[in-house]
Structure formats: structure tokens, C-alpha cells
Amino acid sequence: MLDASVFTGVSWNPVEDVRALFAYPFMVHALEAGTAVAVMAGVIGWFMVLRRQTFAGHTLSVTAFTGASAAGLAGVPVTVGYFGVCGLGALALAAASGPRRSLSSESAATGSVGALALALGFLFVSLYHGILNGLDSLLFGTFLGITSGQVATLVAVAAVSVVVVGIAARPLLFASVDPDVAEARGVPVRLLGLAFLLVLGLSVAETSQITGALLVFALLVTPAATAQQITARPLAGVVLSVAIALVVTWVGLALAYFSIYPVGFYVTTISFALYALTRLMRALT
């Protein structure tokens, strides 16, 4: 599959190729947006993996698809749809996962919310005829046509949520590692959980604009899981997770620019290869 026709426009001269990457404004915007998204996904994803909320994150990413298709149908900007519906989804999940729920009833509730969100998204898409090609990019992401206004929004949202998580980092870490002891020490565990789900919703809404609703995981879970394989120290783990997310995004965007295959494929494959490699090295040592 990796024949010459896959990679078009590559001179195989590194300096030339990097210059070609920055030659077009759309690509510069994509790289800026990708950087903001990767930093945010690296930080939030680390806490998400620590809190074992991967299923919740996936469900939120599915509501991002609903948001985008609803916005398309209603004629409002897609960004509004992403952030609005993901916020609602986070609240719904927080309501569904009360403190006294068993694991099994919580997973049934999460699954039902996710399936309903997808079903509604499909309904909106089919009511809004002619978006059939757009459906693929909503689900699997595109880096074409990101405007400078969108980049500004993405950077602002990423900054706000990283700062919020940074302020709450200590109690959030405590509440994630041992909720019972944290609660006994007077940490507002429930409130922190709700706030984290909201920030996660924001983060997912932002990430899905680059990777598409279905591939959010590649940036949220995989870099964080890789980092947690390598180190158990919180600060080092978060930094490592951000670094991996950044590298994966940059390399993925560059490969997608020079080849005919979608960015989602490269981002998922590179991050999974890194994860598999660390697992393997851990198993060998």
C-alpha cells in the first residue's frame, strides 16, 4: 500500500518538506489548532485515564457528533453545537452516575445515553440532506478549512480548561486516587467529579473538531495510557502525556498532508504503536 502514489508532493528533503508544510495558511491553522487540542487532550486525558472514565469520555465524544449535526441542521456555527451538546451530555452523565449506583447500572445508563446521541445525530444528518460527505468528516475528522477564528476559540478553550484543571489538580488527584479517604478529609468529591466531567466535555468537543467524534480517543486515552505505563509520578506523567499527544498530532498532520489517506488513521496508528511499544518494553524488563 505504501507505494509512491500514496505520498505525493514529498521531496524527501526534510528542510524542503517542513517548509512546504507551512506554505499554506490552511496547514498553519491546522497545526496551530492541533497543538492547542493536543495540549488539552494530554492533560485532561491523563486525569480521565486515572479516574477510569474512558467509557464516559467515549460517550461524550459521541454526543459531539450529535452536536455538530444538530448545528448543521439548525444553521448555527458548528462550534456552538459541539460545545453546547457536549456540556449537556456531561450533565446527563453526571446525573446518571449517582454515588449509590452499581457499576453495571451505570454502564447501562452510559451506553444508552451514547446510543441515543448517535441515533439523534444520524436523524439530524438524514433530515439535512446533502451532508453525506460531511458525515465522514464529522465522524472521522478533517483538518481542512479551519479558520483563524476557530483557532482562536480552540486556544482560548484549551487555556481555560488547562488552567481550571491546574488549579483543582491537587484535590482532583486526591479524589481520583482514593475518593473515600478524600471525602472523609472534607474534599468535595462529588462537586469535583461534576466539574471534571464538564471540563472533559469541553475537551472532547474541542478534540473532535480535529480527529472527528469517533477518534477522540486517539488523543485523549492513548497518550495518557502510554504515559501511565512509563511513570506513576503525576507531574511527569501529565508532561509526558502532553508531549506524546503533541508529537502524534504533528506527525499525523504532516503525513496526512503529504498523502492521500485521512489524518484520523495516522493519529490513531502512531499513538497505538507508541502504546504497544511501551507495553512491550514493560513486559520485557
Place this chain on the structure above:
Amino acid sequence: MLAHEFMRNALVAGSAVGIACGLVGYFLVLRAQVFAGDALSHVAFTGALAAAALGIDLKIGLFAATILGGLAMGALGDRARADDVVIGTLFAWVLGLGVLFLSIFTTSGSGSGDNGAAGVRVLFGSIFGLSTRDVWTSIVLAAAAVAVLAAVARPLLYASIDATVAAAQGVPVRALGLVFLGVVGLVAGEATQAIGALLLLGLLAAPAGAAQLLTARPYAGPVLSAALALASVWIGLTLSYVFPTLPPSTMVISSAVAIYACALVVAGRSRILLRLRPMILA
């Protein structure tokens, strides 16, 4: 409504899928493995598109991928229960592969717009487009899944509720988990054809969740779950027939989730009544 052949096919195949999903879903929810079912539905997408890109029968790719995926997930986790983070990383990548196959398939096709629609069909199903042969296949597969589940129901229930005690008593917990995930894969592959890879999670989770809220009895639960799944398929298909703009898979999932919401209300009210009864009697 029954005068149309496509509608009869859809109802019969939908009923088979509904019963199988309801039964499998009950155990899935009981074992808190809904996320594994979700991951399998994404594996189904990649399998079908890989087959499409290679030009072989979609069904072969679909079932090979889901059954192998189920077994792989069982093998990766300890005690045949995969960890959420492992599932998440694995299926993000599998989905990425699916996107690759989708783009190979759509660009290598003969230039018709038909290929792009194939991806949408796999993701969201095409229950009104089933042939009589598809219907027979789905009946046979559903019967096989139900038969296997019925054969292992007792030990599986035991292993699901208390794995440690069951293992101590000599129940082959790990093997049961593997067989179960294999059956989930089979059912996921079958349901993909009817309601699509993305939506089959709703038919697995919602009726089973509702059944668990309504009864705690071990044998009434799966039966109730299958009945509720069957009801949502019928209600959904009827709604979609009456209002042709509404896609059938959306209506099936919406009915299932509506039933789940009703069960939440009913269970909540009975819990409040139970709490109030001593006060009223006193």
C-alpha cells in the same frame, strides 16, 4: 404495512436481532461489560470496510472481525474481562484502521458515489434493504447465539455475579468469559447489518438496563430484556414506516431508550413507595 416484502423482511430479521441482543445484553450489563460491546461494534465497522476494500463479501469480514475481536478482548484482560483503558486504546486504533479502509474503498472505487454510501450503511444499518437470504442468515445466527447462551446460562450467571466463589467451586470462569465475548461478537456482527455498527450498543444496553431495573430474578431478567428489545424493534420499524423521513435505526434506538427511561421512572417510584410503606403502616 405487511403487504411490502421489504417490511416483512425487516420485521422478521429485526425480531431475530432484537431477541439475540436482548439476551446477550442482559449478561453484558450484569457483567458491566457494556464498553466491550461498544468496542466490538467499532470492530464490526472496520471488519466490514476491510472486506469492502479487499473486494470480498462484507459478511465474512464483519463476522471474522467481531468474533476475533471478542476473543481478543477476552484474552487480553485478566479473568477474561478486559480493562477499560486497554479496550479504549485498542479500539481507537481499530477505528483508525476502519477510516483507512473507508478511504481506500471510496477512492479506489469506480468513481461512483455509491461507495461513500457503503460506509454510512455499515455505520447506521440498512434494515429496509435486507434480502430474503439475509433474513434466513440472521434467524440462524440468532438461534445459534441463543442456544449457546442457554447452554451456559447457569454457570455464566454464577461466574458473572461472583467470579471468585464460582472459580473456587470449579466453574471455568475464564473459558466462560471467552465463550461469552465470542457470542457477543457474533450478535454484534449480526446487529450491524440491521441497525448499524454505531447504534447496536443501544439495543444491547437499554433493554437490558431496563430489565435489570424492573426485576432482580435471574431467569425473568433475560426474558424480559429480550421482550423489551423485541418491542423496541417493532415500535421503531412501525414508526419509521408511518413517517418515512425518520430513519429506522434511529427510531429503534429511540424506542429502546424511551423504554429504559420509563423503567427508570417506574423503578424510582416503587423504591420511594417501598420507603414510604413503613411510615404509612405505622
